[in-house]
């Protein structure tokens with residue numbers, strides 16, 4: 001029996017949902033045959049992604065490219081819209097003229113890397129780490145909610161759809177239960193099913209005034225790394241969520257009301273499978289382009305060819321003289337000549353931004369743009 005305990009106001013709007021339960025849920029409810037079938041497909045795709053990612057020589061090429069794309073997509077769920085071009089410029093040019101939107105996205109990127117460091121250095125995550133991640137993201141120190149009044153509304157109708165726990169002690173209890181389950185190495189349950197449960201739980205605790213969605217999405221990737229399902233932060237569900245947003249909200253909501261996990265877990269497993277496949281394709285395209293670019297430079301500009309130079313153009317799709325100077329330890333004059341030569345043979349395209357010349361790896365940027 002599912003107990004639904006909803007308090008309605010005189011207009012029939014939800015005032016309070018049933019109390020959020022501690023983890024773990026009953027295993028039989030989250031491990032049906034159908035769920036297991038989806039979990040299998042998702043973990044096969046993810047394992048393939050892990051293998052392909054390992055075959056790229058410089059992992060930073062992938063991390064840089066994919067983390068930035070994720071930062072953009074995830075922020076888009078929050079309606080922070082930027083272009084990739086604006087973002088790369090914000091990261092490359094030393095200018096204070098960065099738009100507030102680009103700054104938010106850059107903060108998201110910083111928050112991912114901060115979380116990645118925690119996981120790598122500690123091998124677990126703490127509630128304080130989560131607070132630091134959210135702080136980096138929203139750029140304020142408000143921390144865990146201590147003043148009641150936060151409710152979740154339907155964007156369009158403005159109707160209250162969910163009321164998260166309001167008392168700080170209750171929020172802290174739920175978070176401590178959450179983080180224990182998060183760090184627990186569970187042999188009995190597929191980690192991907194567990195991820196779906198954890199994501200629901202975190203969003204429903206909704207511990208912060210803002211940034212809960214984005215923090216939760218960062219916790220997802222860190223969880224995959226913690227469990228060795230992927231080595232580096234390159235699988236993100238945000239692009240899938242952007243495309244299937246209505247369903248995402250509907251299922252979170254449905255799980256709140258009915259306490260039934262089935263559809264929610266399948267949504268998440270599906271998201272993992274599809275995103276893994278898309279990311280595999282993207283990595284394969286990057287790999288191919290890296291190889292053809294190496295060949296092209298060797299053939300058309302053999303005097304300036306070095307593997308480091310070409311790899312730099314992939315780590316920094318928007319490059320500049322400084323980057324070449326630092327990486328190859330050459331004089332500015334030589335660095336400038338290399339970049340100009342690469343433009344001449346059609347690999348880069350220059351663009352002046354805030355009095356600095358940037359060199360864009362056009363074909364790579366095209367690949368990265370595709371979702």
Ligand SMILES: Nc1ncnc2c1ncn2[C@@H]1O[C@H](COP(=O)(O)OP(=O)(O)OP(=O)(O)O)[C@@H](O)[C@H]1O
Nearest residue numbers: 077078152162203204209210211212213214252253
């Ligand atoms: N009914 C619901 N139950 C639980 N969580 C929900 C529900 N509806 C939405 N959410 C979660 O709340 C998040 C939004 O919360 P918040 O505004 O604090 O986060 P954000 O990071 O600023 O926004 P966004 O997720 O839109 O980028 C959504 O991403 C979703 O994960």
Ligand SMILES: [Mg+2]
Nearest residue numbers: 078210211212
């Ligand atoms: Mg928000």
